Amino acid sequence: MLLLAVKGITESNRKFLSQYDVTVVTPDTITAQQIPEIVISYAWDDAIGQKILANPNSKLKWIQTQSAGVDYLPLKKLKDFGVVVTNASGLKAIPIAQTVLSYILYFARGLNIYASRTHWEPYTNQYLVTELPVLVFGTGRIGQQIASHIRAFGGTVYGVNTTGHMVDGFDEVYSMHDYQKALAKSRVVVDGLPGTPETDDFFNNHFFDQVNQLFLFINIGRGTTLNQNDLLAAIDDSRVKYAALDVTTPEPLPKNHPLFDRPQVLLTQHTSWGEYVNAGRTGGLFRLFEKNVPSFVKSGTIQYNIVNLDKGY
Numbered sequence: 349m350l351l352l353a354v355k356g357i358t359e360s361n362r363k364f365l366s367q368y369d370v371t372v373v374t375p376d377t378i379t380a381q382q383i384p385e386i387v388i389s390y391a392w393d394d395a396i397g398q399k400i401l402a403n404p405n406s407k408l409k410w411i412q413t414q415s416a417g418v419d420y421l422p423l424k425k426l427k428d429f430g431v432v433v434t435n436a437s438g439l440k441a442i443p444i445a446q447t448v449l450s451y452i453l454y455f456a457r458g459l460n461i462y463a464s465r466t467h468w469e470p471y472t473n474q475y476l477v478t479e480l481p482v483l484v485f486g487t488g489r490i491g492q493q494i495a496s497h498i499r500a501f502g503g504t505v506y507g508v509n510t511t512g513h514m515v516d517g518f519d520e521v522y523s524m525h526d527y528q529k530a531l532a533k534s535r536v537v538v539d540g541l542p543g544t545p546e547t548d549d550f551f552n553n554h555f556f557d558q559v560n561q562l563f564l565f566i567n568i569g570r571g572t573t574l575n576q577n578d579l580l581a582a583i584d585d586s587r588v589k590y591a592a593l594d595v596t597t598p599e600p601l602p603k604n605h606p607l608f609d610r611p612q613v614l615l616t617q618h619t620s621w622g623e624y625v626n627a628g629r630t631g632g633l634f635r636l637f638e639k640n641v642p643s644f645v646k647s648g649t650i651q652y653n654i655v656n657l658d659k660g661y
């Protein structure tokens with residue numbers, strides 16, 4: 349069986365795959381004859397992917413994405429083709445949660461003020477994490493890690509998901525229809541939502557009109573979920589004090605974008621996932637992928653990290 353390795357595969361990964369009679373081709377070595385023979389795509393290359401999906405004899409059965417978000421894939425087409433997609437959800441949840449905690453501490457402890465100070469002027473308008481209840485939209489792998497990091501500092505953390513079902517590690521969980529109850533008692537909002545038609549533009553003027561001096565708005569989910577102009581307006585009239593955005597629209601942001609001009613905004617340029625040992629976006633991905641290989645090769649079944657192609661996450 350043929351696997352297209354869009355992202356790096358090591359010699360030991362190849363050895364592992366060869367035990368299961370899986371042969372690896374890469375985008376630079378793949379031939380036209382091999383395109384319909386690809387059964388597994390390890391990460392996604394849009395140009396080759398479109399050729400695979402345009403071929404009526406395609407054997408493609410499984411895509412392992414390099415990312416947790418799958419918003420860039422042709423989900424409907426993949427569903428029609430009967431392709432299973434597994435994502436990288438969970439892979440970078442700990443580094444992202446540490447970044448979120450860093451954003452909170454950076455602003456809460458007043459480090460943002462000192463970062464640009466060039467004279468001696470002590471700043472004491474500081475907060476403890478326990479004084480800033482956090483509301484996390486998205487109670488999945490990332491949301492849960494964020495909750496555990498906030499709890500480790502003794503803080504309070506509320507969650508929001510589609511139905512309001514309780515998730516371990518949160519103090520309370522609300523649905524998208526009654527999140528206002530939690531918003532009223534929160535000082536920090538974390539957007540950890542996937543990019544789907546339902547979440548598109550969710551954090552807009554209607555949302556920011558419901559907050560009064562929100563201490564910090566964080567987006568580590570997807571840029572599409574936030575109306576950036578509405579956030580800028582909310583910062584300018586003090587409905588929101590600070591913002592930390594890892595994801596934006598577009599990426600990269602153009603040089604003169606107004607988000608770069610606001611001292612209240614910290615932009616981390618889609619790097620919240622970084623870590624040293626498993627460096628790079630796909631660092632550690634194979635370990636997640638390989639868990640599904642034996643059952644897939646044996647019986648075509650996949651157990652872990654399956655994406656719901658209708659829901660988009």
Ligand SMILES: NC(=O)c1ccc[n+]([C@@H]2O[C@H](COP(=O)([O-])OP(=O)(O)OC[C@H]3O[C@@H](n4cnc5c(N)ncnc54)[C@H](O)[C@@H]3O)[C@@H](O)[C@H]2O)c1
Nearest residue numbers: 416417437438486487488489490509510541542546568569
């Ligand atoms: N900044 C980054 O580098 C980075 C890295 C990884 C993931 N992400 C983004 O974060 C998202 C979440 O990742 P995860 O691993 O926690 O995913 P996950 O699938 O484990 O969790 C998704 C959560 O979102 C909730 N959700 C989905 N649609 C919703 C809706 N319409 N209303 C309310 N809640 C909804 C689900 O209930 C679930 O709790 C990814 O889809 C991706 O877009 C960003």
Ligand SMILES: O=C(O)[C@H](O)COP(=O)(O)O
Nearest residue numbers: 414415416417418436629
């Ligand atoms: O969803 C993710 O895992 C990260 O946002 C990285 O996604 P990308 O590799 O598609 O940018």
